Amino acid sequence: MESAASPxxxxxAPTPTGYSHLGHARTFWTASERAKKSGGILILRNDDLDRxxxxxxxxxxxxxxxxxxxxxWSEGPDIGGPFAPYNQSExxxxxRDALEKLRARNLIYxxxxxxxxxxxxxxxPHAADDEESIYPGTCRNKTKIEGAKFSWRFRxxxxxxxxxxxxxxxxxxxxxxxxxxxxVVWRNDDVPAYQLACVVDDAAMxxxxxxxGEDLLLSTARQLLLYRAxxxxxxxxxxxxxxxxxxxxxxxxxxxxxxxxxxxxxxxKPEELRKGW
Numbered sequence: 001m002e003s004a005a006s007p008x009x010x011x012x013a014p015t016p017t018g019y020s021h022l023g024h025a026r027t028f029w030t031a032s033e034r035a036k037k038s039g040g041i042l043i044l045r046n047d048d049l050d051r052x053x054x055x056x057x058x059x060x061x062x063x064x065x066x067x068x069x070x071x072x073w074s075e076g077p078d079i080g081g082p083f084a085p086y087n088q089s090e091x092x093x094x095x096r097d098a099l100e101k102l103r104a105r106n107l108i109y110x111x112x113x114x115x116x117x118x119x120x121x122x123x124x125p126h127a128a129d130d131e132e133s134i135y136p137g138t139c140r141n142k143t144k145i146e147g148a149k150f151s152w153r154f155r156x157x158x159x160x161x162x163x164x165x166x167x168x169x170x171x172x173x174x175x176x177x178x179x180x181x182x183x184v185v186w187r188n189d190d191v192p193a194y195q196l197a198c199v200v201d202d203a204a205m206x207x208x209x210x211x212x213g214e215d216l217l218l219s220t221a222r223q224l225l226l227y228r229a230x231x232x233x234x235x236x237x238x239x240x241x242x243x244x245x246x247x248x249x250x251x252x253x254x255x256x257x258x259x260x261x262x263x264x265x266x267x268x269k270p271e272e273l274r275k276g277w
Contacts, residue, residue, distance in 0.1 A: 099196065
């Protein structure tokens with residue numbers, strides 16, 4: 001945990017592909033309160049790698065809505081800081097360096113399988129807690145692919161138990177190759193995947209605890225393997241319960257009625273929304 005040599009550094013890492021909703025706000029508020037309680041600081045990172053869906057208007061709205069809700073950060077894309085830039089779209093050199101390290105250590109391989117190929121494979125069940133099919137290993141022995149777009153996949157150590165103690169949910173254990181398979185670290189459109197970019201940035205920005213939704217527990221298992229592979233110190237983790245809508249489905253950015261922007265425009269007070277959190 002945090003110490004005099006390693007002060008608490010938490011982060012908010014929204015993606016500007018739409019308006020932030022109340023579920024985001026509750027998780028972010030947990031991150032903010034944990035940073036405050038620890039006497040640490042909060043960092044805002046703009047996770048804008050999705051070139052097609054990330055829009056400047058959503059970034060402006062994100063900053064405005066978070067400030068309206070009562071969030072304060074000490075480093076971020078709007079104010080800078082010692083680990084700038086805080087826009088992922090400006091940090092590609094760091095991601096490429098990490099990719100080269102993984103390739104030099106023979107921990108990744110090229111893969112030209114489409115999503116349909118993977119979903120139709122006989123050994124491709126869905127992972128337990130997310131929407132990613134378990135990769136059947138079709139391209140595992142390939143070292144080079146000619147004349148085609150391809151991604152880079154991380155080769156997981158089949159059968160190894162990946163364990164960690166979550167600050168909210170306690171002991172967690174996932175089996176590589178069973179609960180999740182080889183995963184993409186660099187997409188076929190030449191963009192780093194979430195797992196790699198997240199690990200590189202959280203390590204570079206010296207994040208000591210990652211607070212996020214419990215739907216990302218499997219991502220944490222994957223990322224712990226990347227931390228080890230890259231020789232990086234992993235942060236602590238705290239996974240929050242998801243906020244559900246009236247039908248029992250988790251909130252999504254399409255739930256515009258519960259977006260912070262809509263709630264603000266209706267005259268709702270942030271302190272009323274935070275009651276009971």
